[in-house]
Amino acid sequence: MDNVEAERQRRQNLNRRFYELRSAVPKISKMDKASLLSDAVTYINELKAKNKELESKLQHVQNLSNCVTHGAAADHYAKANTGMGLVVEVKFVGSEALIRVECPNMMMNHPAARLMDVLRDLQLQIHHASISSVKHLMLHDIVVGVPEQGFMTMEEAMRIAILRRLLSN
Amino acid sequence: MDNVEAERQRRQNLNRRFYELRSAVPKISKMDKASLLSDAVTYINELKAKNKELESKLQHVQNLSNCVTHGAAADHYAKANTGMGLVVEVKFVGSEALIRVECPNMMMNHPAARLMDVLRDLQLQIHHASISSVKHLMLHDIVVGVPEQGFMTMEEAMRIAILRRLLSN
DNA sequence: ATAGACACGTGAGTC
DNA sequence: TGACTCACGTGTCTA
Numbered sequence: 001m002d003n004v005e006a007e008r009q010r011r012q013n014l015n016r017r018f019y020e021l022r023s024a025v026p027k028i029s030k031m032d033k034a035s036l037l038s039d040a041v042t043y044i045n046e047l048k049a050k051n052k053e054l055e056s057k058l059q060h061v062q063n064l065s066n067c068v069t070h071g072a073a074a075d076h077y078a079k080a081n082t083g084m085g086l087v088v089e090v091k092f093v094g095s096e097a098l099i100r101v102e103c104p105n106m107m108m109n110h111p112a113a114r115l116m117d118v119l120r121d122l123q124l125q126i127h128h129a130s131i132s133s134v135k136h137l138m139l140h141d142i143v144v145g146v147p148e149q150g151f152m153t154m155e156e157a158m159r160i161a162i163l164r165r166l167l168s169n
Numbered sequence: 170m171d172n173v174e175a176e177r178q179r180r181q182n183l184n185r186r187f188y189e190l191r192s193a194v195p196k197i198s199k200m201d202k203a204s205l206l207s208d209a210v211t212y213i214n215e216l217k218a219k220n221k222e223l224e225s226k227l228q229h230v231q232n233l234s235n236c237v238t239h240g241a242a243a244d245h246y247a248k249a250n251t252g253m254g255l256v257v258e259v260k261f262v263g264s265e266a267l268i269r270v271e272c273p274n275m276m277m278n279h280p281a282a283r284l285m286d287v288l289r290d291l292q293l294q295i296h297h298a299s300i301s302s303v304k305h306l307m308l309h310d311i312v313v314g315v316p317e318q319g320f321m322t323m324e325e326a327m328r329i330a331i332l333r334r335l336l337s338n
Numbered sequence: 339a340t341a342g343a344c345a346c347g348t349g350a351g352t353c
Numbered sequence: 354t355g356a357c358t359c360a361c362g363t364g365t366c367t368a
Contacts, residue, residue: 024214
């Protein structure tokens, strides 16, 4: 018959696909065909799960970094609490601290004065200050001396302290 | 024979696996077994590729956000290329752009002059500038007008452009 | 020898 | 009608 040869090629072709599948699936329990198939489905499901996990993680991280990069270091805390573009950054350089505050003008009256009050309350001595207004935004770059103890190791605490006091009342 | 029944169950089992595989693979060209197998391998490879892409993207984003949050907007590009604390941030506000550059003094001669050269080269008109030196760090806060076209939609490109020119030569 | 897995040829069904 | 896929029973091989 001609059928026998056709069937021969069909089996041969099918086995080729099996080998291809074997090469595509890394974890193979047994060289058995049935095992290969179930291994393939479990592997596919693993990939699907990992894919979903990665996608959600990526979206989460991208959301966070959007918050950060959008405002060039926009403050998550401020965003969460005010919904506006208040940004406070603190960075220590030796015994001094750089403080950078971005504040929308409409957010509060005389943000500069308010910031100075806060710094006074926190007993932070001002070494240098540069304040400018661009459009609706007030920019404050301030260099302060840091007290011998307290904030020395906690830039974040200091940042949060300034932020809370700015937002309170 | 007893073999016939065993073989019957084996085929039956194998077909169950085939059906499971069918349910695991979303894109099926034909209901053919061979097609199913090749569809499975292509789908697996698609998942693998997407997985790698997501992983690298995630790592990339995580690296960026790590750099950003670690140094209060530290710059990945600068860190990678200089190993020092050069930081360039760009932020658009309407038709103006805020540029903030942190540069260690020992990194280059007169970083302010160099930065001005760069801004001139990029044809960015200076609206306001505040430059101060604290310890070993030079701080530049500059407000420039943005050309009608070009950087308007690409803060990042502008940031990178400034950074590259600062680092070149 | 006993069980499990496979390839083979064959008949049957489909387009 | 071929061209195609599939299920079946059978013989063979290995552990």
